[in-house]
Amino acid sequence: MPDDLKRVLGPARRLSRLLGVVCALGLLCTGAGADEGMWTFDHFPSATVGSRYGFAPEAAWLDRIRNSAIRLTSGCSASIVSKDGLVLTNHHCVVRCAHALSSPQHDLVAEGFTAAGRSEEKLCPGMQAEIVSSISDVTDEVQAAIKAAGDMDIIKARNAAMVSVEDRSCHGEAQTRCQVVSLYKGGQYKIYKYRKYSDVRLVFAPEFSVSFFGGDPDNFNFPRYCLDSAFVRLYENGQPASTPTHLAWRRSAPAPGELVFVAGNPGSTSRLDTVAQLVQVRDWRLPIRQLLLSELRGRLIEFSQRGAEQNRIAADTLFLVENAFKALYGRERALLDPELFGQKADQERELRAKVAADPKLAAATADPWADIAQATALYQQMFLPHRFLEVGAGSGSELYRYARALVRAGAERGKPSAERLPEYSDSKLALLQKEVFDARPIYPDLERIELQTWLSKTREYLTVGNALVQHLLGSQSPEELTDRLVQGTRLADPKVRKVLWEGGQAAIDASDDVLIRFVAAHDADARAVRLRVEQQVEGPVTRAEERIARARFAIYGDSVYPDATFTLRLSYGRVDGWTYEGGTVAPFTNFAGLYDRATGAEPYRLPQRWLDAKAKLDLSTPLDVSTTNDIIGGNSGSPLIDAQGRVVGAIFDGNIHSLGGDFGYDGRTNRSIAVLTPAISAALHHVYGLPALADELEAEAQ
């Protein structure tokens, strides 16, 4: 999943001057063959790739890839693969869409979805696709605002500066979205302009049992046998979008060792975090999040077993929870690995020593590591309320999310854009409104499970005597309150949400909806906790990180890549397996392996049409591949691209060794996993009988 798939990589630099950089940034300095890095398109190391692989991408090549690369606001990546707006992504990137379009009679997750023609393609609720159209530097403006701010107003000033740039840059452009991104932890700020498509329709999704063949047990493992692919289409004015710039479809699999690129939107990494920050993640954030996920998982599993309909209702949520759990488990294990943690500490020591060795730099830098450690210690006292009341409030409840969006949008829209909570600034409202307005089914049992879990865990971790908890629950139990909210609210109806949205603060004030009133009643508490964290933690950390970034630029130059930020990046690598503890894993699987592994017991049960189609398929067709590309959650759905710029697959996972990719990249074992175009084509032809879709893909295929 977006935030949770985990993998990473780095450049095998020949220049000895830069080896120190790679080692300072990378996880393990193996010296040879580390294809590390999630590079921005305006700073791609073409020369390095050329010297290493014999092909150095030029500007025109990079532009074409960039213009074909899609960001899905649901947290995934994708690519345009036909002139009529057809988009390739992963099945798991459309699973929420397929789930939302399902009913007790038609389970599109289990049964798959095939649009017989374009008129049957179905709107994915809440989904928006975005293509980068320009990137400009706005570092000076944002950093100046931070510098001028009072100590308690750093985040407020930074957000206001970012929002001003965004609102100004997209003013009057209805089809454009503008977003300022902090790169290198405040070392740079850039404004990304996107062409946006708000009408995205589902074209094709295979059955979950073949797209996620092997289920949770095989997740993050390899050899793997998943057709984790799907197609959506971009629409404009009710018609398929015209997309003359797109990737050509390659009919054949890449060769072992072949150079391949991944263009996509890695969500988030922590490779530049200080040791104090990593300790906080290791000892608090990860363990507590995993405990919460585990209990939620148990509730969902038991609920699923009540019957077929309950199983259908919970399927995509359970998938997301299990995927997140497994990714976080790998992340925690990486931080608990003394070797990895020791290297992170060594890297920090090295950077600090270099700073100390340069008196002028040392004076300008001061001790941001100590500042961060102090702020992190302070955060410890706010972590639980911040987690439960603000960032994780409502857990996964859709109804709660609607209610909070409505309550806060009502309050915020009455202020000037730059003074709002930044997620309600003018440039953000269009997408938020779409998410609130789009119809999707609400399942009271899932809402019950999510809200009960959130309320009972909030009480547990903050303790029953805590004033915030007493304000939240009053004298009610989490179970009583949940029942009252889920049964009483009318927010499941998109018409009700639309009226409340359009009525603004007055409508919210006048609403007697029980969930609106509940959210409104504790919103001040949640905002207060957030403000305290922003003022006392995030503010000092922002200033400290900027000083570390400057020091890093001064010492290592700017030929390094920033941490992932769910913005467009390009990684390079090669088709390759790996060797671990004496065992070697080959980089390809094929259809024969899929059928061999299909025991008939869950999660190794193939759909009937796959069993029926076996004789028609060439069983030697390559299915999945492992490559050395450096990726992470958010890259799901990214095109795997060859040197000719053709799409040859879609990234859908990383191997188990990539799970520490949040913190660094080990070129020896970290691998990304993709589903290959020949397998997708064969499935469309021989399993799903979709020649028109296959023809559209293969029109320009080579």
Added chain:
Amino acid sequence: MPDDLKRVLGPARRLSRLLGVVCALGLLCTGAGADEGMWTFDHFPSATVGSRYGFAPEAAWLDRIRNSAIRLTSGCSASIVSKDGLVLTNHHCVVRCAHALSSPQHDLVAEGFTAAGRSEEKLCPGMQAEIVSSISDVTDEVQAAIKAAGDMDIIKARNAAMVSVEDRSCHGEAQTRCQVVSLYKGGQYKIYKYRKYSDVRLVFAPEFSVSFFGGDPDNFNFPRYCLDSAFVRLYENGQPASTPTHLAWRRSAPAPGELVFVAGNPGSTSRLDTVAQLVQVRDWRLPIRQLLLSELRGRLIEFSQRGAEQNRIAADTLFLVENAFKALYGRERALLDPELFGQKADQERELRAKVAADPKLAAATADPWADIAQATALYQQMFLPHRFLEVGAGSGSELYRYARALVRAGAERGKPSAERLPEYSDSKLALLQKEVFDARPIYPDLERIELQTWLSKTREYLTVGNALVQHLLGSQSPEELTDRLVQGTRLADPKVRKVLWEGGQAAIDASDDVLIRFVAAHDADARAVRLRVEQQVEGPVTRAEERIARARFAIYGDSVYPDATFTLRLSYGRVDGWTYEGGTVAPFTNFAGLYDRATGAEPYRLPQRWLDAKAKLDLSTPLDVSTTNDIIGGNSGSPLIDAQGRVVGAIFDGNIHSLGGDFGYDGRTNRSIAVLTPAISAALHHVYGLPALADELEAEAQ
């Protein structure tokens, strides 16, 4: 709960020579007032108590307490409180009994149980009560066996020596149980002889909602308002046992600051563990156990919400899981506290420095810390299979436990006692047979939840390609296999179990019971993992720990207490609250506070008869108390005793600060929590209308 309630304490020694000892063993050396220590009766620091509190217990006093103190094999402590075998313990120590005696029509956990007369007292399945009758030292014999053993046979030789002593010591004594205990991590071995009572009957249990008032949110917190008390009675030959030696019942509460003792069986502590061992606990054992508990908890909560009967069925299991989770959470947080962990490291460094400073001692000691670190690193590779296939096999499934006991008893009883797995040696068989034979209800849904959880987590953590997993599951899913086992087995019937037990190996071999066959099929795998751990980890650790113990005795003398071993200990302390972060907590609560806290919402809903009885109760009656005694899980039910040897309460919990008690004791904040005798008496008189029971208690009351 037995294994999981967590608290600890230590002696405020005046002798400066010993201050180092206390600091080396204690958690935080506050210097003043640390009532630390879980002392053995044959080494109780009477002089210290005398100098500190003005009362030094003499041998006769200690003997009377020892002879009145009960160990319940279910994992709790208790005390005899009348001449007719009446025993006071906690409600949570009989909750499994009350649950086993319940039906859909009569929920003895929710409704409570009051025997109208002795003829209505009901056998608690599987429960045995034990009173220490003698303790003898057998260190030389066991240590000699360890010394003589080959490197791969250390555990085998140690177990054989222990079993030989046990079998010999109890030979021909049907009412006696003998058990060799390793104290000071192999520094001493002692044989404990117990008078055992295998017929223990439930006399009185209040409603769960008042015994565990405040539920999980209030658990391990204080102020607290629980009547966590219950009575059982020892029977001999079908008649109440004659128990002339017992504790007198004190009518009044102890005074603030008053000296109090706790006699009970603390289950296990890790205060003498090396840093390498603590790291393993912190980074592996605790986090993984908590994740498993969290998922199981989620399953049980969701199952409970299906209906009233499901809620009844899951209630005691859910309580045990939540209690364990909260205790482990506190334990993990303690180890993640840099201050506490730093102190443990300092203590180890100090001990090692003292050893190194004495050339002769250094030569004899060598480097056991390195040996343990090496063994612990090796254990890392075996930890998951050992956890899932051997020590945690079957999770909490009752049926699985029966099946394994039958399969292994069948195989082991064919060998000489000293060559068996030690839990099947002659001295252990009587209790095991009782547990297998006693009837108790089996709930297929609970079995399904436990077995599914175990099998699916085994597959998850060992991974699907693991040979052990493939052997366990074959091509079945955990869900399919579970259904087949739960639906197919006949082991829920005690008659079936009796036939299989009595038929021995031949009956097991001939059985076509699906669960017997399943357990028999993977028993060799489980034994192999166990043997590997014993040979490569436990053996070297046993020898290393013995050397550390010798070094410790050489440096600190033997005036220290051993880690807890679920054997009888005496702790001393005083009635006291505590101060933390500026807030002071008073040591007493009363009935008025109970009624004030009863909002009517779960878990603050009092039984109707408590609401009805309010006017009859003196609301100023003391209910619960906090004291400085050093206790830990297993101490639940222990009598709180005054200097006159009268029982004044029953320990049922520790405060939240005591949860790190596994690793040390902080006299500033660690507190044990007890329910007081005046509250119990008042409840029997005015709420439950049980004058005969109250009279029996108060016959000799003072």
